[in-house]
Amino acid sequence: MLRTLFSALFSTFAATALSGAAGAAHAAPIYDFSPVTAGMQSFVQAHQLDGASLRVNKADNVVYRRAFGGYTLGTRVRIASASKWLSALTIARLVEKGQMRWGDTVGQYFPNAEPAKRGITLQQLFSHTSGLAYEEDSCLSNAFYTLTSCAYHILQQPMIGQPGTVFAYGGNSMQVAGRMAEIATGKAWDDIFIAEMIAPFGMTGTDYSGESTAPGYVRNNNPTIDRSVRSTLEDYGKVVDMVLAQGCLRVRPNGSCAADGRFLQPSTIAFMALDRSVGTVSLYRPPTATGFGYGLGQWIDPSSPSIVSSPGGVGFTPWVDWNKRIAGVLLVDDLNVRLVDDINDIRALIDVVTADGQGRRLQPTLPAQLPADAQRSAGKAIPQPMKASASGRR
Template sequence: MRPLLAFLAPLLLALPTAARSPAKTDFSAIDARMQSLVARYRLDGASLWVSHNGQPVLIRYYGGYSEATRIPIASASKWVSALVLARLVERGTLRWDSTVGEWWPTAPADKRAITLAQLFSHTSGLPGDESGCIANALTTLQACAGQILAGPMIAAPGSTFAYGGLSMQVAGAMAERATGLGWDTLFARELTTPLALTATEFGLNSSAPGIVTLPNPRIAGGVRSTLSDYRKLMAMWQADGIIREGPNAGQRYLAVSTIRAMQRDHAAGTAKVDVPNVPQSIGNWGYGFGYWLLPTTRAGAPVVESSPGAFGFQGWVDGAAGIAGVFMVQDTNARMAPEAAAVQADLARLLDPPRFTQSAGAAMNPPPPPRQAVRGRPLSQAK
């Protein structure tokens, strides 16, 4: 973090950058809220992108952030990695019901029935934590998956929701086995190339420029990205699978049927044994493949799809309201989740006033998460 004077200088001397905001919409309250959180939490900066009904209406950079700023996005990586797997499912290389046993015939018997869908919805029965090899840059993804599969189960596959990165590490290794390609190669082929992402990779803790490749990428939490890149993912999702920017604009990236499969609540009917505090404090949440389904009470808007990371970064799509966005900060999600929710509520008031109600504001702007929750842990610990 920079000294207080250093980060306040650009905040005081420069207006935030804007792009294509409709004249009829006054975003000054959004600017004030974002400038305030940068100052109050002494952040290096922040960025915000918003699309309404498929059209970008707001791009802002605050403090020291610019279009080139790239930061670790932690668990917002889950949605990113899920897209790679979805493309492999569409190719027929994998199925959502592909099992560990198909690709690891020597895996322990209690792991062989775990499916790809369960691995990417935290319902595999593997422990919901971030321990062991997933943060070890000196091993390989295949070796790490082998260690995880040799470890304990906490429940039968499909019976329990336990949030963590172990199961997704196994899913990434399954993709490698199914294709014969390394994860970084798959990531480029299935995601960064078709969507024209230029600064998104798995160099989470690296400060090196360019694209960093690792033998053991952290599938559930290792991505670095920029506002310019991550907004392309949210724009594609908002457009129901159609690419909105870059040389492939207008082409279909994912079939609608694939997106619908990813949007189902795959945690429904499971015992919730390990849940981060933020969704736990909201209640009535669900989980798709790689992201949360969070409730609202606005008419016609039952959920907001969101994938917040441990450092506060998150992308979200509110399909019924026609709003998609990226909230880019680097701090802790325990502090930033209420801030992001408040920004989302303000945007809904501005852009979707007919359906926004006072009760909706409460749903989208929950109280700060408790310091400690029964059988849960702060989302700030979830990478």
């Protein structure tokens, strides 16, 4: 792993920052991301990745944007469970427009559902507390189904608990919610997503086509609402920028939201970040999410409720830290379970680099070469794993 490298970068940077603290106030107002760049380069090399990219927003300004390995800033990848955040924000737009309510029930849209399921709310469907089965239904990512038929198929399966009493991370419930949105608007999910997300953000590389490599926006009659998005660094970066800015798409230099820049109300952003897992019995969560809370389409960090994220099983990691005023996207397509420790270390490096909040840092002195255990030893190449399927969870 890269822990020795990251430890060296932390120590070197911290020592340099302290020694230069007196003169730092007069330095140019730019952040020195060289420790992060070194960490990302080693991350790609040590894990034998095709590539990766990183984008960082600090205090409503994009301060870092760089691609590594074979990736460019425009590389488009599947993002797995990072899809959940985008889908939840799409629903939030419909709620603010009055087309849906978080308290809407399954019974309102599926009157023939069995009685035990009719009281499940939209809020529960998007927080994994609905009581619906979490094991992936055979209709998900199945071209022989539509979103309509898939939702009906899921609602025929046995429940695993009473709504609101259990937490079970999975995609079935969000699939049902997606169909509810179609019924509420009279539109296909693709058209809803284009209107509520693609157009406002000016996205050019995002859709629900999963494994497709076709250019442009590819429609899907049965989009997997919780995990079939493919996206780019900049497209998703705009989304976390908005979340960091409490629902504002265009922030004025004075920090206020432009008259035409409001995407969601601050109260909605705050509502989505409330932990719905409190008081529930946890039946399933990914091993990388131990201790985390869950809001609407986003995890809540156990260290602070001001940190929210939605990592995918492929390692793609978007996050927002309101206290530190940081929003980031680390784009990668591999296996989150083997990358997560190093991704967390890179995020911690970003916190150190931007810690003063003013962007005034002296250049740190980095090690002349990477520590030996961070380099690939001869005859000890890191095994290349199979790529995670689109069903890869967090």
